[in-house]
Amino acid sequence: MKVLPRSFYLREDVVAIARELLGKCLFTQFDGRITGGIITETEAYAGVTDSASHAYGNRRTQRTEVMYSQGGTAYVYLCYGVHSLFNVVTNMKDVPHAVLIRALKPVTGIHAMLRRAGKPAAGKGFGTGPGKVAKILGIHYSHTGMDLTVKPSSGSMPGIWLEDGGVRIRPGEIITGTRIGVEYAGKDALLPYRFRIMAT
DNA sequence: CGGCCGATCCACT
DNA sequence: GTGGATCGGCCGA
Numbered sequence: 001m002k003v004l005p006r007s008f009y010l011r012e013d014v015v016a017i018a019r020e021l022l023g024k025c026l027f028t029q030f031d032g033r034i035t036g037g038i039i040t041e042t043e044a045y046a047g048v049t050d051s052a053s054h055a056y057g058n059r060r061t062q063r064t065e066v067m068y069s070q071g072g073t074a075y076v077y078l079c080y081g082v083h084s085l086f087n088v089v090t091n092m093k094d095v096p097h098a099v100l101i102r103a104l105k106p107v108t109g110i111h112a113m114l115r116r117a118g119k120p121a122a123g124k125g126f127g128t129g130p131g132k133v134a135k136i137l138g139i140h141y142s143h144t145g146m147d148l149t150v151k152p153s154s155g156s157m158p159g160i161w162l163e164d165g166g167v168r169i170r171p172g173e174i175i176t177g178t179r180i181g182v183e184y185a186g187k188d189a190l191l192p193y194r195f196r197i198m199a200t
Numbered sequence: 201c202g203g204c205c206g207a208t209c210c211a212c213t
Numbered sequence: 214g215t216g217g218a219t220c221g222g223c224c225g226a
Contacts, residue, residue, distance in 0.1 A: 043207070052207070054222095063222060081220030083208050100207055131208050141221090181207050201226085213215080 001025070004162045006149050009071025014090045014097035018044035019195045021088070021099060022174060023167035027108065029152050029159045030138040035109030035116075037127060038167060041102035041196035043179045045087070047095060052185035055096035066145050067096035074160055076134065076144040083131030084141045088148060088162070102180070103128040103196065106136065113137070173198045 004024065011017060019042070027036030045053040047067075054077070055067045066075045067089055075087040075098050091097040104127045106113050113136035114122065127136060134140075139160065152159035177194045 045207075054207085059223090061223075077207090078221060080206055080208050080218080082218070085207060087207085102207085125209095129208070179207070184206090203225095204223090206220105206222095209218090211215105211217095 001163045001165055003149065003151050004072075004164060006070070006072050009088065009090045009148070010092055011071075012091060012095075014046050014099060015044045015193060017088075017090050018042040018099045018193065019174065021101070021162075022195055022197050023165075023169040025107070025163045025165040025167075026101060026104060026137070027151075027159075027161055027163065028137040028139060029155070029157065032155045033109055033112045035106075035113050035137055037104040037107040038165070039101055039103075040105050041128070041194070043100040043102060043195075044193040045098045045100065046191075046193070047091070047097045050185075050191075051188040052179060052182035052191075053096070053098070055098075058096075064096065067098055068094050069145070071097075072147065072149045074139075074144055074146040074148055076139055076141045078141045079131065084134040084139055084143075085130045086134045086137070086139050086160075100130055101133055102130045102194075104133045104137075169197060 021042050048058045054064050070093040071090040073089040079085050087098040087100050106127045116136050151161045175196050176192045179194045182189045
């Protein structure tokens with residue numbers, strides 16, 4: 001297992017990064033507990049020219065400022081007043097690209113994730129849906145801005161990080177489609193920016 | 201300062 | 214398949 005380096009996130013093609021994040025491992029450590037799993041669904045948000053992006057038209061506000069950080073930073077925001085949604089910022093500083101993590105196959109710390117979900121056992125839908133991904137990993141919108149390239153050096157430190165676990169996804173296993181919940185974005189809603197691993 | 205709305209989820213029909 | 218929850222962010226006045 002190898003922590004994804006800064007160089008992975010600094011690249012220009014956010015759509016390619018979204019595709020490559022499939023099969024990578026996402027971990028968190030909060031309250032001394034490590035939880036995580038394999039990323040199975042992502043969406044790319046291509047910054048100032050993408051009308052589905054919060055940074056469309058170079059909108060720079062207190063909330064979106066984190067999207068203008070260098071790649072490898074966490075962008076977490078509150079959606080519908082209820083759900084924290086976790087995104088990976090990509091590209092260089094001042095270019096506000098991001099990838100939304102929509103689904104995760106739970107692997108590490110299952111018990112803690114079930115407890116956060118308030119479920120007695122893993123059922124259908126455990127780990128699917130961006131609100132639920134953040135919830136089971138213990139990610140809250142107050143965690144926006146965290147550095148994703150550093151694995152905590154001790155069990156008492158909080159952290160969010162990604163690793164390459166060596167899982168190889170064949171192109172034929174990837175389903176490409178349009179993004180969810182962005183109907184307001186006009187023609188950009190039709191862009192093929194959603195990627196997921198075919199159910200086995 | 202007020203009003204509208206959202207990169208969602210769940211219970212209920 | 215549908216509607217309600219729920220509240221910070223954003224924009225216009």
